[in-house]
Amino acid sequence: MADTTESTPAPEPHAPVEVLDTVEGYRDAVERLAEGTGPFAVDAERASGFRYSQRAYLIQVYRRGSGSFLFDPPAIGDFSELAAVMAGEEWILHAASQDLACLREVGLDPGEIFDTELGARLAGLPRVGLGTVVQDLLGIHLAKEHSAADWSTRPLPQSWLVYAALDVELLPDLRDRIAELLESAGKTEIARQEFAAVLRKEPISRQEPWRRLSGIHAVRQQRNLAVARELWTARDDYAREIDSAPGRLVPDASLLAAARAMPATKRDLAAMKDFNGRASRSQLDRWWAAIERGLTTTDLPVSRPPGDGMPPPRVWADKNPAADGRLKRARAAVVELSESIDIPTENVLTPDTLRRVAWTPPAEIDALSVGAALSELGARDWQVALTAQVIADAFVELRQGPEDPANADS
Incomplete structure (x- = not known):
């Protein structure tokens, strides 16, 4: 294992970094990737916390002998040619479960993966974040300051693109190092089964998703819960409509404050200091209509959802x-x-x-x-x-x- 007390700065990407947002540029990149060798290193950047959707706003692919390519999914749309080239080859991802859904959304669905985050965990590494693992195993300091950025931004800043390219260019070397650790510990078959399980895992379908409101467990009265449900639904519908993260419109705490207070009029709602957020007043009619539905509905939610027969x-x-x-x-x-x-x-x-x-x-x-x-x-x-x-x-x-x-x- 590399000496974690010293590290070298991350290298510059192998080629000038640019976003491919035309069909011509995309097809040229696909041809070059087809000429490379070995597994494909893949990553995807979303806009979690900024957008409602979990779609990919940037997809990075690197292959030895080909270089790294940054694709703009909304602009390109159809990735069938890339999917055909990558079919039958191993894909290297870090924390694959976070990216598989948005990759599959554009038709990129691996048949075999090597998950460097999961592999590092199985190998017994104490910290498994990409930057830490790269430093510990490759001796390279990889800055992660753009990991939570709004990747729906256009144009994307050059510093973000360099970050995105390096994320995949280091993955093949990292994969080989982790594979060595797994092999030496007799864990190769364990890792193979775990990687396959990641691919088979079905997405969780939640019933009554409004119960994910932070702090909802403290609301016990059915009528208050009905108001909370209607406010959550109204916010979710509006967030989907304008493709914004719901919490950026009105935070959970504000919805619950209104559900507890049960304002009698729209004026009372507007006067609530705890009911805030950038859309709390611009969409006041929407929120008040939701409260009215909660106050009058006969479809009252149960205080506690039915369990699975096994108590905590x-x-x-x-x-x-x-x-x-x-x-x-x-x-x-x-x-x-x-x-x-x-x-x-x-x-x-x-x-x-x-x-x-x-x-x-x-x-x-x-x-x-x-x-x-x-x-x-x-x-x-x-x-x-x-x-x-x-x-x-x-x-x-x-x-x-x-x-x-x-x-x-x-």
């Missing part, structure tokens, strides 16, 4: 002491296992998977039955192979041992 672990000791004991003993065993193989506990087995098998264990507990339960819950083969026996032993020891693990340190 903090109440297990009272509601199901046996499950609480199983969870605490098994969790301690999985933590010990994760430390021995230098993989974060949440990657060895997700906390939710462990909770579910502890809450509803197999009728006959052994490695085979626990392994089948873990597989049913979505655990990968390597996770089952490593943890099934450990968890089964923990469950059996709980039945046999005099010590009550429910009183153990969690």
Whole structure:
């Protein structure tokens, strides 16, 4: 591993950096990428926090022997030629799950990936941000000051483009270094399964998304919740309409302040100091109409959404002491296992998977039955192979041992 006390500045990109926003420039870049060798390094820049959509506003692709190319997705539109050239080859991404959706939106869908963020995590690196990993493994200081920029800006500043090009130009060397670490630790197959799982993971579809309002848990009355729901819906519709991040129009705290206060008139709403944001007054009619709908609707939301039958672990000791004991003993065993193989506990087995098998264990507990339960819950083969026996032993020891693990340190 590189000496983290010293690092060299990031190199300049291999070629002059420009955004390709014409079909001719795009097709020329595709031809040059086809002439390169090895995997494709890919990154995408969005405008999270600025725009409603999560579309890509810049897509960077680098391949050895070809160079790096920065594409403007809104201007180019159709990426079928690039997708054809990249088909059948490995794609290198850092934190792939963040970019796959917006890449797939324009028709760029990898069949095989190497995720340098996930690979670094599995290799046991303590910090896995791109800048940190590049410095630790390649000895190069990569500035990350533009990572949260508004990439829908046009024209894009040259300093941003240099940053974007370097993000992909360093990925092949980083991929090779992480692959060496994984191979030396006997984790290559683990990484392969985890990378494949990233590609298979379905996006989360949330019911009642308005319940994601920050602080909504403190609102208990159904009528107040109805007002909060209608305000959230009105804001979401308007944000989608003008392609703006909802929180930039009216923050969550303001919506909840109005839902708690239940203003009686539009004038009362306008007088609320806690109801602010750049669209709080310019769209006052919109917000007041939403409040009126919340005040008059007969479709009142339940105070708490229905759960999945499994309460939060903090109440297990009272509601199901046996499950609480199983969870605490098994969790301690999985933590010990994760430390021995230098993989974060949440990657060895997700906390939710462990909770579910502890809450509803197999009728006959052994490695085979626990392994089948873990597989049913979505655990990968390597996770089952490593943890099934450990968890089964923990469950059996709980039945046999005099010590009550429910009183153990969690």
